[in-house]
Amino acid sequence: MFSLVPWKKKSKKGVRPLIRRDSHPLAELREEFDALFDRFLSRWAGPRGWDFGPNRLGGLDIEDSAQEMIVRAEAPGFEPSEVDVQVSGNLLTIKAEKKEEKKGKEGNGHYEERRYRSFYRTVTLPPGTDPGKIEARYKNGLLEVHVPKSEEAKGKRIPVKA
Secondary structure, three states: OOOOOOOOOOOOOOOOOOOOOOOOHHHHHHHHHHHHHHHHHOOOEOHHHOEOOOOOOOOEEEEEOOOEEEEEEEOOOOOHHHEEEEEEOOEEEEEEEEEEEEEEEEOOEEEEEEEEEEEEEEEEOOOOEOHHHOEEEEEOOEEEEEEEEOHHHHOOOOOOOO
16 A cells, blocks of 8 residues: 655665755655664664664675776675685675684683674676686785686777778
8 A cells, every 4th residue: 555645765875855845744754754764773783783874784896997897895804714706607706604602601600602794795797707817815804806807808999080
């Protein structure tokens, strides 16, 4: 069922437009609550370390040049052996998984602590990439994957005649 209360969508940059004075009072109330929840949830880390903010999934940058495509993924807290990079067809998959378990005695009692972290991203590679020459480096929480392009994908300049 559709709502009868008028509302506005967010703009492309995520910034809400100013409320017009001629808008419906319920629409203004909805805008205020939406802005309140956006501000609240962007700073709050939920249960099990879930993060509801804009950077909740870690940063991912893709740089595309004529020679190669570079994928940079932020995955702090992992060891290089815990990061898995795979290519299947035109999909580049980046996975990282870490399980930690601590047991011991504290004072008169016994304590156990378990943590689980994972990171997963899939990037579609453009046609003409060379999967056999892909290189991946992980340092200081930043994974950098270099995907070279084949000669056909680099393009060729066509001279223009007058």
